[in-house]
Amino acid sequence: MSAAAGDARPAYLDNAATTAVDPRVVRRMAECLTAEGDFGNPASAGHVFGERAAQLVEAARRQVADAAGARAADVVFTSGATEADNLAIFGVAELRREEGRHLVTVRTEHKAVLDPCRALERRGWRVTYLVPDGDGILDPRRVAEALRPDTVLVSVMHVNNEIGTVQDVAGIARACALHGRAWLHVDAAQSVGKCGLSFERDGIHLMSLSAHKAHGPKGVGALILARARGVLVEPRELGGGQELGLRSGTLATHQIVGMGEACALATAEGAADTARIAGLAERLWRGLEALGGVWRNGDPARSVPHIVNLSFEGVEGESLLAAVRPHLAVSTGSACASAIGEPSYVLRALGRSERLAESSLRFSLGRFTTREEVERGIAVVSAAVIRLRRIAGTSGCAGACA
Amino acid sequence: MRLNDATRRYFEDPPCVGELAGPGVCRGAAGSREAGTWVQFDLRLVPGSTDRIECARFLAYGCPHTIAAAAWVAQQAPGRLLRQGFPEDVHRLRERFEAPIEKLGRLLTVEDAWLAAAAAVPA
Numbered sequence: 001m002s003a004a005a006g007d008a009r010p011a012y013l014d015n016a017a018t019t020a021v022d023p024r025v026v027r028r029m030a031e032c033l034t035a036e037g038d039f040g041n042p043a044s045a046g047h048v049f050g051e052r053a054a055q056l057v058e059a060a061r062r063q064v065a066d067a068a069g070a071r072a073a074d075v076v077f078t079s080g081a082t083e084a085d086n087l088a089i090f091g092v093a094e095l096r097r098e099e100g101r102h103l104v105t106v107r108t109e110h111k112a113v114l115d116p117c118r119a120l121e122r123r124g125w126r127v128t129y130l131v132p133d134g135d136g137i138l139d140p141r142r143v144a145e146a147l148r149p150d151t152v153l154v155s156v157m158h159v160n161n162e163i164g165t166v167q168d169v170a171g172i173a174r175a176c177a178l179h180g181r182a183w184l185h186v187d188a189a190q191s192v193g194k195c196g197l198s199f200e201r202d203g204i205h206l207m208s209l210s211a212h213k214a215h216g217p218k219g220v221g222a223l224i225l226a227r228a229r230g231v232l233v234e235p236r237e238l239g240g241g242q243e244l245g246l247r248s249g250t251l252a253t254h255q256i257v258g259m260g261e262a263c264a265l266a267t268a269e270g271a272a273d274t275a276r277i278a279g280l281a282e283r284l285w286r287g288l289e290a291l292g293g294v295w296r297n298g299d300p301a302r303s304v305p306h307i308v309n310l311s312f313e314g315v316e317g318e319s320l321l322a323a324v325r326p327h328l329a330v331s332t333g334s335a336c337a338s339a340i341g342e343p344s345y346v347l348r349a350l351g352r353s354e355r356l357a358e359s360s361l362r363f364s365l366g367r368f369t370t371r372e373e374v375e376r377g378i379a380v381v382s383a384a385v386i387r388l389r390r391i392a393g394t395s396g397c398a399g400a401c402a
Numbered sequence: 403m404r405l406n407d408a409t410r411r412y413f414e415d416p417p418c419v420g421e422l423a424g425p426g427v428c429r430g431a432a433g434s435r436e437a438g439t440w441v442q443f444d445l446r447l448v449p450g451s452t453d454r455i456e457c458a459r460f461l462a463y464g465c466p467h468t469i470a471a472a473a474w475v476a477q478q479a480p481g482r483l484l485r486q487g488f489p490e491d492v493h494r495l496r497e498r499f500e501a502p503i504e505k506l507g508r509l510l511t512v513e514d515a516w517l518a519a520a521a522a523v524p525a
Contacts, residue, residue, distance in 0.1 A: 314463075315463075316438065316439075316463055316464050316465060318403065318465040318466065319413070319464065319465055319466050319469060321403065322403060322405060322413065322465075322466045323413075323414075325403070354438075355435070355436060355438065358438070390419065391416060391419050391461065391462055391463075391469055392435070392440075392461060392462060392463035393421070393442070393461035393463070394435070394463065
C-alpha cells in the first residue's frame with residue numbers, strides 16, 4: 001500500500017481489523033452498481049436485470065463455498081461475520097431450545113460470539129467458557145469433557161483475531177460428532193486466505209465468514225450451514241424470504257460479488273500471500289525481539305503468520321500506542337479504545353499479567369503489506385519502547401520486571 | 403486517544419527526564435508500576451538552602467498525560483520554594499493537558515510524588 005498511500009501516511013499493520021479492498025474486487029463490484037452494469041435486484045426474476053444479478057450472486061456463492069470447502073447451497077449471505085455469529089448462536093438456540101439449553105464456547109472468542117452467549121445466559125441458558133492453554137490453543141479433549149447431554153452448540157473460533165492461533169476445529173468437530181447432539185459453529189472471520197478451510201471434510205455444522213478481513217468489502221459476510229446434515233437455524237430477519245428464508249432482505253449484489261471475488265483471489269493466491277507474509281512476520285519478530293523484554297503471545301508454530309502479537313515489558317500500554325500512532329497503524333491488546341482501556345481479555349485469559357496484556361501491540365499483515373512498512377514498524381516501535389523505558393526508569397529491566 | 407498540543411509536546415519530548423544524586427537531593431515517589439502509574443521526582447536544592455529548588459528530574463511509568471504532567475512540573479521547579487507546594491493545582495494541571503476526568507487519580511499521583519520529594523528534605 002505504501003506506494004499509493006505516500007510516505008506521510010502511517011504504515012498500515014492492522015489487517016486483522018480490516019484490509020484494503022483488492023482493486024480487482026473493486027472493479028467487479030463497480031460493474032454491479034451503475035446503469036450500464038448489473039445493478040438489478042436478484043429477486044426480480046421477471047426481467048433480465050434481475051436474472052443477471054441472480055446469476056452473479058450464485059457465482060459468488062460458489063466462490064465463497066470453494067474458499068470454505070463447503071457446498072454452494074449451504075451459503076447464506078449476511079451483512080458480515082458478526083451477523084453470521086449472531087444468526088448461528090441465537091438461531092440454533094431458538095431452533096433447539098426444547099432439546100437442551102447448554103452451550104460451550106471459549107473465553108478468547110470474539111465479542112460477536114461472547115455477547116450472544118451472555119444474552120442467552122440472561123434468558124436462562126447455561127454456557128461453559130473454556131480456557132485455552134498459555135499459547136492460546138484449546139485441546140479438543142477439553143471440549144469433549146465439557147459436553148453435556150443438554151449441549152446443543154459449541155462455538156469455537158478458527159483463527160484468533162488477537163493472537164492468530166489456529167484451533168484444531170477438525171478435532172473439536174470429532175468431539176462433537178462423538179457426542180452426537182452438539183453442533184459445532186466455527187467463527188472463521190480471520191481464516192479466509194490465511195489457512196485452509198474444509199467445512200465439509202472437517203464435519204463442521206456452521207461457519208461464519210467475513211469479506212473485509214480478506215481484501216473484500218465491509219458489510220458482507222456469510223453463514224454456512226450443513227443443511228444436508230440437517231443443520232438449520234431459526235431466522236432473525238423476516239420479510240421477503242431471501243436466502244432460503246433464513247436471512248430476508250434484498251441482496252446487496254455488489255457486496256456479494258465483491259466477497260465472491262475476494263474469496264476466489266484468496267483461494268488462488270492465499271498460499272503465495274501467506275508464504276510472503278510469513279517472511280515479513282519473521283523479520284518483524286526478529287527485529288523487535290532484539291529489544292529484549294518482548295513476549296510473543298500465542299504459539300507461532302500453531303498460528304497464522306499474518307498476526308504477530310507482542311507484549312513489551314517496562315512500558316505502559318497507552319503511552320506505547322500514543323508514541324507509535326503518528327507513524328504506525330496497529331492495534332493495542334486492549335479490548336477498549338477509550339482513555340482508560342481494559343487490558344485484552346484474550347491475553348488475560350492466556351495468563352498474561354494485566355500490565356503485560358496492557359502493553360501489547362497486535363501487528364497484522366496482509367496482501368499489500370510491504371517490506372518497507374515492516375522495517376518502519378520495527379524502527380518506530382523500537383524507538384518508542386527505548387524512549388518510554390528510559391522515561392520510566394525501566395531500561396535495565398528487560399526480562400525481569402513483567 | 404486525543405492528546406492536546408501541550409500533552410503531545412511534553413509527552414514526545416519531555417524535559418527533565420532522569421535522576422539526580424548527591425548532597426542536597428531529595429527524592430520522592432508515588433504509585434506503582436504494577437498498578438499502572440508510578441512517578442519519581444528528584445529535587446536538588448540550591449547549595450546552603452533548605453527550601454529553594456535548583457533543579458528537578460523525574461521518571462514516570464504511565465499514560466501520556468502522566469508523563470507530560472510530570473515533565474511540565476519538573477520544568478517549573480528551578481527557583482521555586484519547597485514551601486510553595488506543588489507547582490500547580492491538580493485540577494488546573496488537568497485542564498492544561500486536557501486529561502479526561504478519569505485520569506485525575508493519575509495526576510494526583512504526580513502531585514503525591516512531588517510532595518513526597520519535598521518531604522524528604524535532608525536534615
